Amino acid sequence: MAWFRNLNKLSPSKPPLRSTNPHPFLPSTTPFTFLLSHFSSQPISDASASAEALSRPPGLGPTASGEKPRVVVLGSGWAGCRLMKGLDTSIYDVACVSPRNHMVFTPLLASTCVGTLEFRSVAEPIGRIQPSISREPGSYFFLANCTSVNTDEHSVQCETVTDGSNTLEPWRFKLSYDKLIIALGSQPLTFGIHGVKEHAIFLREVYHAQEIRRKLLLNLMLSDVPGISVEEKRRLLHCVVVGGGPTGVEFSGELSDFIIKDVTQRYSHVKDYIQVTLIEANEILSSFDDRLRHYATKQLTKSGVQLVRGIVKDVKPQSIILNDGSEVPYGLLVWSTGVGPSPFVNSLEVPKSPGGRIGIDEWLRVPAVEDVFAIGDCSGFLESTGKQVLPALAQVAERQGKYLAALLNKIGKEGGGRAGSGKNLELGDPFVYKHLGSMATIGRYKALVDLRQSKVRSKGDIHGRVPQLVRLAFGLSNTCHKLEEPILRGGELGNNFHLWTRYKQNIELDVSTQHLASSYYCHRSELFFKTNLLLINLCVDLK
Ligand SMILES: Cc1cc2nc3c(=O)[nH]c(=O)nc-3n(C[C@H](O)[C@H](O)[C@H](O)COP(=O)(O)OP(=O)(O)OC[C@H]3O[C@@H](n4cnc5c(N)ncnc54)[C@H](O)[C@@H]3O)c2cc1C
Known part of the structure; x- marks a missing residue:
């Protein structure tokens, strides 16, 4: 699984470094010319290439008339991947930009933290979801973050995700699009609480699950070594989960299963010291029906999960402070208090839906700008549509991706695939979401x-x-x-x-x-x- 190992190292937990050199990877004109001619859709003459090359960042220029129109997809999550899977690559070329080269099957991510599932079981390489990306001359996957969108020019600016200055400095490049799909997801909410980003672990990516598993096992091992005080042992083995939504509850259930089944057998010396605490400001599973909530509370308590009603005010390296002033020591802290728009989505100057997501119409278009669509957690219906903003769920993202792929295929078949050419086409039925129900496992x-x-x-x-x-x-x-x-x-x-x-x-x-x-x-x-x-x-x- 070389593709995946590679990615572990590249996990973008830190903010990308900014390079002062516009072309740090391109020391001489010769390789630069090669890079440009490889990427650009327009033919470049040898004589003009070097001068022109140095004056603008490398990338993919606008598609020429003999080429397929290009769909640029930002993000490789539920929405972006479902869209790419459904896109007709005999009509379009696809260029996907994302800081990760795989899609994460988030509903099963919690199970990987305790070894119920292996990490590779919840990650799928993008090249397998849309093989054209690896095979077709005009389709690509770029390991990068999108940093800005120029809708007048129909282009996006991107910056590579690299290992950092020890190996490669990140560099920038530009992509022109015929159709742009923004599927950037969301990011965890921390409510500005001090210390969350530094000391807590989120549960959204495979590298988060790896970090949780590593820390859990490390703490179990260390707590069995002579010389550790009882108090420190209890702290190391105190697993605190903040946020009682489905993710927090499912993770707590997984942890309690792990304790009941694995810790009692494999770490029996320390089994009486390990504890799971779930902290929630209101009721757990607030989106679920009352009776289900009560059932979940009863079952979690029976499994040994301690439920605490409280608001976290401060996170220190080894303890958290609650609103009633109490201090809760922890060895592992997992933060799962919901999601909101990312700073990049906030920075986009387009009308937003309630909640600050990118505003879309019933056909998932960003109506303020031409040829731009937004799907998944980063998007929400504009108030003017009279529709409610849909929940941040894979169910929604997946169906939006599927719908939009079909819509783009239709547009392409009717000759509207190229930038600016689909204006007067009849789009057909709008997107309608049918909720199929919600589920949460609670362990045992x-x-x-x-x-x-x-x-x-x-x-x-x-x-x-x-x-x-x-x-x-x-x-x-x-x-x-x-x-x-x-x-x-x-x-x-x-x-x-x-x-x-x-x-x-x-x-x-x-x-x-x-x-x-x-x-x-x-x-x-x-x-x-x-x-x-x-x-x-x-x-x-x-x-
Ligand atoms: C642990 C967990 C369990 C869940 N369980 C369920 C469940 O059981 N059922 C359910 O319906 N939903 C579930 N969800 C919610 C579901 O995962 C999300 O709603 C879904 O992932 C949203 O899909 P998306 O494509 O919009 O965003 P994501 O899947 O988050 O994908 C966003 C993509 O954008 C990329 N990206 C971010 N910034 C940039 C940038 N600047 N440039 C380029 N790319 C960028 C990211 O790397 C990622 O590839 C769960 C979520 C989590 C975290």
């Missing part, structure tokens, strides 16, 4: 399913043990029955779980196409269960 083979807004509303909300929920999952749609056999077979066979690796490749579950081909493995019944619900939530179009 238990989970909650809230179906209040879904099509299967009559079933209401459900909680309980995995087998019943699995039966329900299978009952939700006829198509789901088709999953039963491969999953059961896989469950017997494997000790690993490759849902995500296979998802974009082999599992295509769609009621309309009735197509399903899968072979994947899962080794624990939670995963078996979760797989089904995820597939229902994320893959199945209940029509």
Whole structure:
């Protein structure tokens, strides 16, 4: 998995370095000319190349008439990847810009922190989602951050993500687009609380999960070494989770499972010192139905998770201070208090939706500017559409990506793919979001399913043990029955779980196409269960 190891080193946890040299990677004109001719769509004569090259950053210029129009996708998350997967590459070239070369299957990320799943099982290389990016001469993936958008010029400025000054200084380049898709996601909210960024770990990327696992295991080992005081042992083994939304609750459930199953067996000397505390300012799982919330509270408490109502005021290296003045020592602090727009999204001068996301219309266009679309967590319906801003969910991002791919394909087929040429085309049906329900696992083979807004509303909300929920999952749609056999077979066979690796490749579950081909493995019944619900939530179009 060289592609993934490489990325661990490049994980962009620190802000990108700024280079004073505009072309730090290009010491002489010869390689620069090569780079330009490689990237530019316009032919460059040898004589004019060097002078011109030094006066502007390298990149991809506007597409010429004989070339395919270029779709530039900013971001490689749920929205961007689903869009790229659906894009017709016989019509368009694709250029994706993202600081990570893979997509993260976030719903299963918490499971990787304690080793239930391996990291590679929740990450999928972009080249496998859209193979053209690795094969087609005009399609690319660029490991970079987008730093600005020039909508008048139809171009974006980007800066590479590198290992830093020890190896390479980052450098800038420019990309011209025919259509621009902004799918930049969101970023964790810290509410300006001092010390969060320095001392807490977020749970959004694979490198966050790696850091959590590393710290957890390190603390378990250190707490067993002679010479450590009881007080310090308790601190090291105190895992504090801040934020009682689905992510915080699921992570707490995973941790308590880990303690019950693994710590008691593999670290039995210290098992009585380890504790999980979940801190929430209001009620946990506030978006779920009342009864489900109570059920979750009861089950988490039963699993040994300590629920604390409080607001964090300050985060110190080894403890947090709550609003009532109490100090809570910790060895591991995970921060999961919701998400909001990134500074880059804030900096874009386009009309915003309530909540500060990029304002879009019903066709996911950014109406203030031509040929620009925004999807996923970074976007929200403008107030003028009369529609509510959709929740920051993979369910939403995935469907928006799918919808927009189909829309762009239609535009391209009707001759509107090139910059400025799609103005008068009839766009067809607007995007409509159908919520299929929410789910949160809470450990000990238990989970909650809230179906209040879904099509299967009559079933209401459900909680309980995995087998019943699995039966329900299978009952939700006829198509789901088709999953039963491969999953059961896989469950017997494997000790690993490759849902995500296979998802974009082999599992295509769609009621309309009735197509399903899968072979994947899962080794624990939670995963078996979760797989089904995820597939229902994320893959199945209940029509
Ligand atoms: C732990 C966890 C569990 C979750 N569980 C669920 C669940 O069970 N169900 C559900 O529906 N939702 C779930 N979510 C929410 C879901 O993951 C998000 O709603 C979804 O990822 C949003 O997709 P997106 O494409 O908009 O953004 P993301 O998936 O966050 O992708 C954003 C992309 O933009 C890139 N990017 C950022 N800045 C730049 C820049 N300047 N230039 C270029 N690229 C940039 C990022 O690297 C990333 O590739 C979960 C989230 C987390 C963190």
